Amino acid sequence: MTFREIPDIVVGRLPVYLRALSRMMQEGQSITSSKELGERLGISSAQIRKDLSHFGEFGKQGTGYQIEYLTEQLQRILKVNTEWEVALVGVGDLGHALAHYNGFVNRGFRISALFDADPAKIGTSVGELKVMDAATMVEEIRARGLKVAMLAVPADKAQTVANQLVEAGVKGILNYAPINISTPDGVRVQYIDPVTHLQRMTFYL
Amino acid sequence: MTFREIPDIVVGRLPVYLRALSRMMQEGQSITSSKELGERLGISSAQIRKDLSHFGEFGKQGTGYQIEYLTEQLQRILKVNTEWEVALVGVGDLGHALAHYNGFVNRGFRISALFDADPAKIGTSVGELKVMDAATMVEEIRARGLKVAMLAVPADKAQTVANQLVEAGVKGILNYAPINISTPDGVRVQYIDPVTHLQRMTFYL
DNA sequence: TAGATTGTTAATCGATTAACAATC
DNA sequence: TAGATTGTTAATCGATTAACAATC
Numbered sequence: 001m002t003f004r005e006i007p008d009i010v011v012g013r014l015p016v017y018l019r020a021l022s023r024m025m026q027e028g029q030s031i032t033s034s035k036e037l038g039e040r041l042g043i044s045s046a047q048i049r050k051d052l053s054h055f056g057e058f059g060k061q062g063t064g065y066q067i068e069y070l071t072e073q074l075q076r077i078l079k080v081n082t083e084w085e086v087a088l089v090g091v092g093d094l095g096h097a098l099a100h101y102n103g104f105v106n107r108g109f110r111i112s113a114l115f116d117a118d119p120a121k122i123g124t125s126v127g128e129l130k131v132m133d134a135a136t137m138v139e140e141i142r143a144r145g146l147k148v149a150m151l152a153v154p155a156d157k158a159q160t161v162a163n164q165l166v167e168a169g170v171k172g173i174l175n176y177a178p179i180n181i182s183t184p185d186g187v188r189v190q191y192i193d194p195v196t197h198l199q200r201m202t203f204y205l
Numbered sequence: 206m207t208f209r210e211i212p213d214i215v216v217g218r219l220p221v222y223l224r225a226l227s228r229m230m231q232e233g234q235s236i237t238s239s240k241e242l243g244e245r246l247g248i249s250s251a252q253i254r255k256d257l258s259h260f261g262e263f264g265k266q267g268t269g270y271q272i273e274y275l276t277e278q279l280q281r282i283l284k285v286n287t288e289w290e291v292a293l294v295g296v297g298d299l300g301h302a303l304a305h306y307n308g309f310v311n312r313g314f315r316i317s318a319l320f321d322a323d324p325a326k327i328g329t330s331v332g333e334l335k336v337m338d339a340a341t342m343v344e345e346i347r348a349r350g351l352k353v354a355m356l357a358v359p360a361d362k363a364q365t366v367a368n369q370l371v372e373a374g375v376k377g378i379l380n381y382a383p384i385n386i387s388t389p390d391g392v393r394v395q396y397i398d399p400v401t402h403l404q405r406m407t408f409y410l
Numbered sequence: 411t412a413g414a415t416t417g418t419t420a421a422t423c424g425a426t427t428a429a430c431a432a433t434c
Numbered sequence: 435t436a437g438a439t440t441g442t443t444a445a446t447c448g449a450t451t452a453a454c455a456a457t458c
Binding site for chain 2: 147171
C-alpha cells in the first residue's frame, strides 16, 4: 500500500481515468461503473478495479462509483488537487502554443514562468507572462520553488537545460525535444515527440 | 515473424531506438552496441537485442551494429523510409506550432493539408499551405489518399472529426484533444495530452 | 588468439484477466 | 428479494532478464 509498490503502468492510467471521469461529469452523469468506464477507454473492467484497489475502496457493490468522489480521490492520489506552477523553457512556436493552451485549467497545472535565451524574445509578453532571460532561470526557479518544468528547446540544447532545471530543484520534466535526456534518480522525465507516435502507427499501415 | 505476432510494446520502442541512432549518426558515430544504446535510453541491452530479433539479424558478434544499416532497417520496418503526407485538422495555436514544426523532416512525415471550420481561418496561409474548409475535408483527404492525420481541435469536436477522418480513409490519427476517441478496428489512435504526462509525474513528487 | 558482442533460450518477473464471494 | 457491481484471489498470459553458445 505504500507508493513504492505501485506499478508505474498503473500510475500512468490514472490520469486517463481522471480525464474520462471529468468528461462524464461535464456530460451531467453522476455515477459510473468499471464496466462503463472500461468500455469508454477500451480497457477491461477488471483492470480498472484492480488499478483502483491499489489505493483504496472507492465504489459500492451493485452501484458503482460516484464520479465526483472518485474524481476527488484520483486528484488527491495524483497530487493534482492543488495547482502546480510550471516553468516553460523555450518560447518558440511550440512554447507559444503551450503558453496559450487553456487545457491546463482545473487539471492541476498553471504555467507561471517563461524562459528563453534569445535576446529578441526576452522581455516580450506572451499572454500575461513576460519572457525571462534563461541566464536567470536557475535562480528564478529555485526562488519560486518550482518543481515541474516543460522543455521546448531545440534537441541540442535539451540536455544542458535539463541539467540546469535539475540544479534548480525541478523534479519533473516534460520534454518536447526529440531526444532522450538523462537525469539523476528522483527526477522524472516524460517525453512528447509527435514523430515517435506517428512512427508507431505507420508500422501497422 | 509476421507482423501480427509483434508485441505493440516492442513496436513502440523502435521509434525511440531510431531517434537515438539518428542522434549518434549526427554525432559522427558509425557503430554502436546494444549495451551502449541501452545505456543511453535506460533500457537493458538484452531487451534491445530481443526487440530487434523479432525482425531479423542486424548486428555482428564482437562488433555490434552499423548505425547506418540499422537505421535503414528500422526505417523500413516502421515504413518511414518514404514520406507520409499528413493532414492537420484544427489550425489554432497548437495547429500553427505543428505546421511550423521542422522536426518532421527526414523522419517520415510532412504536413500537406490544413483544415479548419472557422471561416476567419479558411483561405489564410500557414507556412506554405493554405487552410482549407473543413467541410471539404473528407473529399479532399480521400482524393489525395492521405492515411495519417493529426487532430488538434477542441475536445468536444474530436469524436466527430475523427469519424470524418475514418470515413475519408485515414488509418492513423494522432489526437491532441484531451479526450478518448473511438474508432473502428484497423484505425490506430495515438494520444498526446501534456496534462496526462504531467499528472503522471506529480504522483511521485 | 583473446576479447567482445550478438541472437536466442529458458527462467524469472510482472501484469492482465476470469471468477466469485460479499454486499449494496 | 433479485440484480448488479465491487474488491480480491488465483490462474493465465506476456514481457523482461540472465545466461551462454556462436562467432566476428
